[in-house]
Amino acid sequence: MASIINDRKASEIFQGQALLYRHLYAFIDSMCLKWIVELDIPNIINKHGQPITLQELVSILQVPPTKIDKVHSIIRYMAHNGFFEIVRIHDDNKEAYALTAASELLVKGTGICLAPTVECFLDPTLSSIYHQLKKWIYEEHLTLFEVSFGTQFWEFLNKNPSYNKSFNEAMASDSQLINLALRDCNLVFEGLEYIVDVGGGIGTTAKFISQAFPHLKCIVFDRPQVVENLSGNNNLTYVAGDMFKSIPEADAVLLKWIFHNWTDKDCRKILENCKEAISNNGKRGKVIIIDVVINEKQEEHKVTELKLLMDVNMACVNGRERTEEEWKKLFIEAGFKDYKISPLTGYLSLIEIYP
Incomplete structure (x- = not known):
């Protein structure tokens, strides 16, 4: 592509935009982490004894139907960032969420809890x-x-x-x-x-x-x-x-x-x-x-x-x-x-x- 700003290629500018936006919205990382702890999700999954499906999780949390997709958005994002592992339950091949080393550190009542x-x-x-x-x-x-x-x-x-x-x-x-x-x-x-x-x-x-x-x-x-x-x-x-x-x-x-x-x-x-x-x-x-x-x-x-x-x-x-x-x-x-x-x-x- 042709140069646009200070002899930089458009591809470089787009990368710069992505970096800028990543930091612009970085505060959401902290808020999603706080959300996980406030809703006690690591403890819910730990108590469940196995990976938990979205439907099982929202049922336990008593989430209104209109917000189920938003819960999915946050859980999916935090899984992408290493707080949950997305697995498949063999019986019906449903997507479920398991704890990772990071989210295990948020389980209360254990030897190490952050x-x-x-x-x-x-x-x-x-x-x-x-x-x-x-x-x-x-x-x-x-x-x-x-x-x-x-x-x-x-x-x-x-x-x-x-x-x-x-x-x-x-x-x-x-x-x-x-x-x-x-x-x-x-x-x-x-x-x-x-x-x-x-x-x-x-x-x-x-x-x-x-x-x-x-x-x-x-x-x-x-x-x-x-x-x-x-x-x-x-x-x-x-x-x-x-x-x-x-x-x-x-x-x-x-x-x-x-x-x-x-x-x-x-x-x-x-x-x-x-x-x-x-x-x-x-x-x-x-x-x-x-x-x-x-x-x-x-x-x-x-x-x-x-x-x-x-x-x-x-x-x-x-x-x-x-x-x-x-x-x-x-x-x-x-x-x-x-x-x-x-x-x-x-x-x-x-x-x-x-x-």
């Missing part, structure tokens, strides 16, 4: 802040959350118990996947007697560690509003405090998904407090970080895409995801001398740093 994460972050109040990206860019120090609500995210949680509860449940559900990955990380905890999980929430990961390593004493360290009324056991305790002021002494400090919430300046302060916490016991302690390490040159495109998307997402608190060089710079500036990065989950890495 439905609370979906419910939390797709709450209209929280997701609406991204309409303020333009205004946020011109505010020198304010976070996207402050631009939208006039307060920091953490202060908002402190003042709104229902959102605080929802956020803690979301973080606990995500920690279940981290626990799955940590099963193969015995060497990381070898030789340790005490470990403090900074920002450990309600203790999902600390409970796993304390059960997997009964000799290891675990401290869950978080905001007072998070750990109040939580009780531990012989090798698990809860301590309230502020990681910017001090961190309980231990052989190791664990921080999972903490640093991406904060600026470099804040991260250096946290690291300095970590260094002090592991240096007072007379042993060569370490800091264990579970977080994103961006590595565009060596990882798959889809993995990098997710990491870069998470980097944009952290605008809500002025945080960021980091490359290895950016991590290294933080470690050196905080007084650490050595570090080691290992893969952990599909997009999270495990970083061990030493004073």
Whole structure:
């Protein structure tokens, strides 16, 4: 075809249009995911015990006849995107929908369920802040959350118990996947007697560690509003405090998904407090970080895409995801001398740093 715009072929322009429209309507992906969780569809299919037909599903959901084709549209779209598998039932060759690895993660009552994460972050109040990206860019120090609500995210949680509860449940559900990955990380905890999980929430990961390593004493360290009324056991305790002021002494400090919430300046302060916490016991302690390490040159495109998307997402608190060089710079500036990065989950890495 002849050139049309800036010497581009019409085929290139059409591809550009398709990409533009894909992003224009990308918010529908999130809304369809929310729809799946709100209607409890993964649990319905799981309880059904076998792939479910459209007629069986709409019957259980009591969908009006006029909306059955719309249910089909959404289910078909989400199947195309990997949330359901379309199969044929042999008896009458009817089309039916089965769970995939993604939708199995939304089945409630199982060992690992990410439905609370979906419910939390797709709450209209929280997701609406991204309409303020333009205004946020011109505010020198304010976070996207402050631009939208006039307060920091953490202060908002402190003042709104229902959102605080929802956020803690979301973080606990995500920690279940981290626990799955940590099963193969015995060497990381070898030789340790005490470990403090900074920002450990309600203790999902600390409970796993304390059960997997009964000799290891675990401290869950978080905001007072998070750990109040939580009780531990012989090798698990809860301590309230502020990681910017001090961190309980231990052989190791664990921080999972903490640093991406904060600026470099804040991260250096946290690291300095970590260094002090592991240096007072007379042993060569370490800091264990579970977080994103961006590595565009060596990882798959889809993995990098997710990491870069998470980097944009952290605008809500002025945080960021980091490359290895950016991590290294933080470690050196905080007084650490050595570090080691290992893969952990599909997009999270495990970083061990030493004073």
